[in-house]
Amino acid sequence: xxxxxxxxxxxxxxxxxxxxxxxxxxxxxxxxxxxxxxxxxxxxxxxxxxxxxxxxxxxxxxxxxxxxxxxxxxxxxxxxxxxxxxxxxxxxxxxxxxxxxxxxxxxxx
Amino acid sequence: xxxxxxxxxxxxxxxxxxxxxxxxxxxxxxxxxxxxxxxxxxxxxxxxxxxxxxxxxxxxxxxxxxxxxxxxxxxxxxxxxxxxxxxxxxxxxxxxxxxxxxxxxxxxxxxxxxxxxxxxxxxxxxxxxxxxxxxxxxxxxxxxxxxxxxxxxxxxxxxxxxxxxxxxxxxxxxxxxxxxxxxxxxxxxxxxxxxxxxxxxxxxxxxxxxxxxxxxxxxxxxxxxxxxxxxxxxxxxxxxxxxxxxxxxxxxxxxxxxxxxxxxxxxxxxxxxxxxxxxxxxxxxxxxxxxxxxxxxxxxxxxxxxxxxxxxxxxxxxxxxxxxxxxxxxxxxxxxxxxxxxxxxxxxxxxxxxxxxxxxxxxxxxxxxxxxxxxxxxxxxxxxxxxxxxxxxxxxxxxxxxxxxxxxxxxxxxxxxxxxxxxxxxxxxxxxxxxxxxxxxxxxxxxxxxxxxxxxxxxxxxxxxxxxxxxxxxxxxxxxxxxx
Numbered sequence: 150x151x152x153x154x155x156x157x158x159x160x161x162x163x164x165x166x167x168x169x170x171x172x173x174x175x176x177x178x179x180x181x182x183x184x185x186x187x188x189x190x191x192x193x194x195x196x197x198x199x200x201x202x203x204x205x206x207x208x209x210x211x212x213x214x215x216x217x218x219x220x221x222x223x224x225x226x227x228x229x230x231x232x233x234x235x236x237x238x239x240x241x242x243x244x245x246x247x248x249x250x251x252x253x254x255x256x257x258x
Numbered sequence: 259x260x261x262x263x264x265x266x267x268x269x270x271x272x273x274x275x276x277x278x279x280x281x282x283x284x285x286x287x288x289x290x291x292x293x294x295x296x297x298x299x300x301x302x303x304x305x306x307x308x309x310x311x312x313x314x315x316x317x318x319x320x321x322x323x324x325x326x327x328x329x330x331x332x333x334x335x336x337x338x339x340x341x342x343x344x345x346x347x348x349x350x351x352x353x354x355x356x357x358x359x360x361x362x363x364x365x366x367x368x369x370x371x372x373x374x375x376x377x378x379x380x381x382x383x384x385x386x387x388x389x390x391x392x393x394x395x396x397x398x399x400x401x402x403x404x405x406x407x408x409x410x411x412x413x414x415x416x417x418x419x420x421x422x423x424x425x426x427x428x429x430x431x432x433x434x435x436x437x438x439x440x441x442x443x444x445x446x447x448x449x450x451x452x453x454x455x456x457x458x459x460x461x462x463x464x465x466x467x468x469x470x471x472x473x474x475x476x477x478x479x480x481x482x483x484x485x486x487x488x489x490x491x492x493x494x495x496x497x498x499x500x501x502x503x504x505x506x507x508x509x510x511x512x513x514x515x516x517x518x519x520x521x522x523x524x525x526x527x528x529x530x531x532x533x534x535x536x537x538x539x540x541x542x543x544x545x546x547x548x549x550x551x552x553x554x555x556x557x558x559x560x561x562x563x564x565x566x567x568x569x570x571x572x573x574x575x576x577x578x579x580x581x582x583x584x585x586x587x588x589x590x591x592x593x594x595x596x597x598x599x600x601x602x603x604x605x606x607x608x609x610x611x612x613x614x615x616x617x618x619x620x621x622x623x624x625x626x627x628x629x630x631x632x633x634x635x636x637x638x639x640x641x642x643x644x645x646x647x648x649x650x651x652x653x654x655x656x657x658x659x660x661x662x663x664x665x666x667x668x669x670x671x672x673x674x675x676x677x678x679x680x681x682x683x684x685x686x687x688x689x690x691x692x693x694x695x696x697x698x699x700x701x702x703x704x705x706x707x708x709x710x711x712x713x714x715x716x717x718x719x720x721x722x723x724x725x726x727x728x729x730x731x732x733x734x735x736x737x738x739x740x741x742x
Contacts (some may be wrong), residue, residue, distance in 0.1 A: 170619070178573060178618040179580070179595070180611055181603035190615060196674050197565060197616060204562045205628070207636055214634030215641060216464050217494060218450055218690025218715065224493055238357045244587035251582050254594045 166195050259284060260420040261736070264329060264477045267423055271318055271328040278318065278328030282311040282372050285330045289375065289421050292742055296397045298406075298416040300335050301343045302375035310372045317370050325480045327370030332422035334413050335376040336383055337468075338457040339363045342373070346459045347381040347391040347409075350579050350586045350605035360457025361489045362426060362468050369484045374422050378412030381607045382576065383433055383461045385409050386676050387669065390609040395666055398441060399739040400705055404663040407437030413471050414441035419742060424472035424481055428458060430465045431564055432658075432683025435695035438471055439658035439708020442697045444725065444735060445471040446478045449715050450690035451496035454489030462571035463494070465564075465687040474735050475696065475725035479504035482718060498716070506723040512546035514724065517651030521557040522682055528661045530701030535657050538698035538709045538728065542655075545727055552647040552654065556640045560685040563640065565677055566620050566633035567688075572610075573617025579605065612673060641689040648714045653724055657682055658695040658708035682710060692718050696725045697734040706734075 171191045175182040182190065236249060245252040259281070262270070270276050286304050293299050307330070314328040338344050338356035340363075345351045359367065366373065380390040388396040388411025396411040398404040399419040406415040410427030414437035417425055427434040429447035438445030446469045453468040460466060470481030482503045489495045516539065523532065539549060581587035581601030588600035606614070620629035647654060660679060669676045686693040691712055698709035709728075713721040729735045 166619075171615070174615050174619045174622065177622060178614050179577075179598040179602050180606070180614065181596075181599035190612070193612060193673055194615060194619075196672075197612075197677075200674055200677065201562045201566055201620075201629070204559060204566070204632055204636060207559065207632070207639070209632060209635035209639070212635040212638055214631055215638035216634060218641060219496060221451075221494070221496070226490070235357065239583075242354055242357065242584040244581060244585075253582055254591065254597055256594050 166191065166198055260288070261738070263474060264326065264424060264472070264480050267329050268325055268327070272323060274318075278311040278314040278372060279308060281328065282307050282330050282374065285374055285422060292419055292421060295402065295742070296399060296415050296419055296421070297394050298378055298396050298412045298419065298421055299332070299375045300345055300347070300378050300393045300412070303342060306341060307372055307374055314370045314372060324369045324484070326366065326484055328372065329423050330372040330374040331366055331481075332374045332377050332413060332416050332425035333363060334410055334426050334428060335379055336428050336459045337363050337426065338459065339373060339376070342376060344376065344459070345393065346383070347379040347393060348606065348610070349392040352392070352586060354584055358457060361454035361491065362458065362485050365484050365487065371484070377410070377416055377425060380409035380411065381610050382459065382572070383409040383428060383430055384572070384609050384613055386432070386436055386679055387664070388412065388437070389666065389670070390607055392607060397666075398663045399742060400442065401663070401703065401741065404665055404705065405440065407440035407659070407663065409433040409437070410445070410471060411437045414438055414443055414445070417441070417443045417471055417473060418739060420738065424470065424477050426468060426485070427471045428466060428468050429687065430461050430568060431687050432680045434469050434471060435658045435683050435693055435708065435710060436680070438695040439710075440663040440706065442706030442734070442737060443471060443473055444475055444478055444694065444696045445469065446482065446694040446718065446721070447686070447692060448482065448486065448718055449692045451494050452486050452718070454487070454492040454495045456489055456491040460575040462568040463575060464571060465568060467687070474729055475722045476504070476507060476729075478694070479507060479722045501719065503719050503722055506719045507726045509723050510546060511542065511724065511727050514542070514547040514653070515651040516542055516547050516549050517552035517647050517654045518549060519552050519554040519557065519647070519654060519656055521554050522656030526660050526681065527657060528701065531657050531659070531661060531707050534699030534701055534707035535655075535709055539655060541728060541731060545731060550650050552650055554643040554647060554685065556636065556643050557681070557685055559636050560640055560688055561677060561681060563633045563636045563688060564680070564684045565616065566629050567637065569613040569617035570621050570630050571617070573614045573621065576610070576614055581605070609673070637688045640685050644685075644689045644691060644712075653717075653721060654712040656710050658710040659683075662701040662703065662705035662707060686712055691715060692721060694721055694725060696728065697737070699734055
């Protein structure tokens, strides 16, 4: 059977980054950004993507992606409660809580 | 007292020549005197440190001691420590008093070591100069106009300036080894999975590894004995038998095969650094080692691969900072989305935001295969280079950093220049191998040079042996900055 990753081995052509891309990524990353910041980010990110582009020329046909050197599989544990309730302690560092709940701006009108 | 090894300090404490309270106070006084100049610590908390020292003294009186009982150790501010402000160098966590201990911290606590304070670092460990810290740059104790390296720059400066007996660091792409080199101290990044990542604020989880930083290989062995060990709470922690990392320190080096990667001695390496590293290799020959040239052909690719994988993992890890459960929340916002966006824009610094942007982009729809998956495949090629190399040698040596410490602000506006300076350290993280840096001389402007020693998986005891034998024959590791 062909592993999942091998079905997409065609190297994608990487388009150069536009300022609209930068704005879109900032939105996805939940980072507010002014027009000036977008401009600055655009030029710096372009430099970094030039550096990264070097990777695209490497033939990796048949190479397995690596995420852990020891090829370990994720350990599983029994679905058992191991920690006591420490809600008050953990909420003591929260910006705003009330009656044991985290407060955020109203979401539903 | 400030020049004593951990072994000597332990002996003095057990012989009641000095109490832990006295020793801790000596260091606290020295920090109060010198830290304003170096900015190596973000937080000191004499009350907690001295209470721990008092408890250690009781333990010492009872005779139930371990190697580090009563010894003041500084902790990189990336480790959550209960009741301690834990900022990770970021405004985002400027008010975060940790409700729990990282595994590494509890290991030190169980050993009876004293938490002397939290050391400065690049924000979320992203940087190679300690200039991205929200709490200001750390100054290199050898020349205060220069950087200490990063991201464990506060730790490196604190050890070099004798503001602690020893300390911890973390290394994702060189963050223990490079500052160790630039500050003239010793540092070890263990094999990935040896020290638990639980409670160590995550940057790039498949690369992050904690390790010891100190004045000698012998000290590092004692620290690693305390830090290492399986932990259920870290899903990538490795279940292995307990080992004594000091067990091989005294072995002679006859017959040791040292591999020198030709790619590490090519264009881009400073001639002053090359000279010191070559002199160190000559010393190793005198100690009975043989030298073989090896090749790590994919070294060049480690930078692009790293700057895809690390930001990708960081963008995912740092999504937890949203101004809801802990950390910084913007004072003004219009709705929930705006609260997230403003809190993150104000709470994170420029370099962190840059990496979140890179990571978000490479993981976004349509780009995953071209970037993240391709990087993970090349990562395997890089790891295979090392497997191949270790057929011909026992350890690999080379420079830790292409240059000695540069001036504050020198690489300011060009992230790419900063990234390129990690060329010799990054591949080790990608492969998950252990790596260390020990002082081996002085280069341009009398700044320290680091020798990098890379070992095979789980070969920390041998690397420490190799470093210790060099430190018995030379005295670079015991030089201290005089300019303070």
